[in-house]
Amino acid sequence: MSQEVNAGSMADIAFLLLIFFLVTTTIASDKGILNILPPKQDPNQPPPEVELNERNIFNILINANDQLLIEGDFRTSTEGLTEEIKKFILNFGRPDEEGLALYNSLPASLRELSEQSPTSSDYPGPGGAVVSIKTNRGTSYEVYLEVLDLVKRAYFEIYGARVGLSADEYRALSGKTAAETELQERGKEGIPMAISIAEPDKIGS
Template identity: 75%
Template sequence: MPRKKSRMSQEVNAGSMADIAFLLLIFFLVTTTIASDKGITNVLPPKIDPNNPPPEIDKNERNIFKILINSNDQLLVEDDFRDNTDGLDKEIKEFVMNFGDPDQENMDLYNSLPPVLKAQANRDPESSDHPNEAVVSIKTNRGTSYDLYLEVLDKVKKAYYEIYAERVGLTADEYRALSSRTAAEKELMDRGKENIPMAISIAEPDKGGE
């Protein structure tokens, strides 16, 4: 009696494929970098102790550059109405680098500036006394859009970073890319900011609609 030919099994062994798929999944989980939002890198003030209120600061009005943003995303900059932020960074830069009434320490600061910054420095007696006194105040409303608030804040910081960068011979982007990981970069960062603090006051939002 002739022997029957054995039929080859048509089933696929899926066990090894599952193992390979599992290994590939582990590989991608280990090697994939997932981007995360960092948010705004602002240092929040400490909580106020009701038993130890902060001292009142007597600041001359001319040393405060006031920016108000209402619930309709309209700006009031130094009592001047506008509907966009065009040129805001340039105005802030001029305000910060004004030497309207400098003391000896700030005259020394002025004399130490590179020519490019010294040429931009003003002596307007109606503006800030000197960079150490200049404060930029941002006040919003409960209805102010987050996008516009960030746009204004970015313009303010841009003005300061341009000052710091020009002081050490860099572009604003190059200065912002510096870190404190190396002594040379930290020295550039500190030299750019020396005696020119980034003084930004962010007031508590108004509750009203205007």
């Protein structure tokens, strides 16, 4: 006469193992691209008209082949883009009184970047320098994110230089302490990160 194996305890063990793995396993979640989107426009309210001279817009176009058109110049790489954007932001071609005061408050290393060209940006800040990125629906995420990161790096290098930090050190500030918050605010005071992400064109356009 054969004896039957009691499988009841095996089921209990398997159930406990399943609970253990569910509790201890970390499931990675894709957070996507952390960009702050503008608030939704009221359909009953027309969007505000913002008059901005063409000289205050630094245009970056990326086509479906990941080739670049930067300020009308064809490029196949992003080399030197951060420095060009810094010079554009800090041009101070036609500063008002606030812009002049901002220029005079900058450290010498940043003032040296200012060419004060009347054909480039008037000044940083509202109504002044804006960096525009426009893509094609065939543009790869890798190139788009590379360009966006280089544009942001230009701002972080400016912010960091104003408070005696490198771009990476400034970027690493968490703002969790009063001292870090003060550095963040002092770095970007008067120079907001003005980046315009235009709606992509269709493939082939």
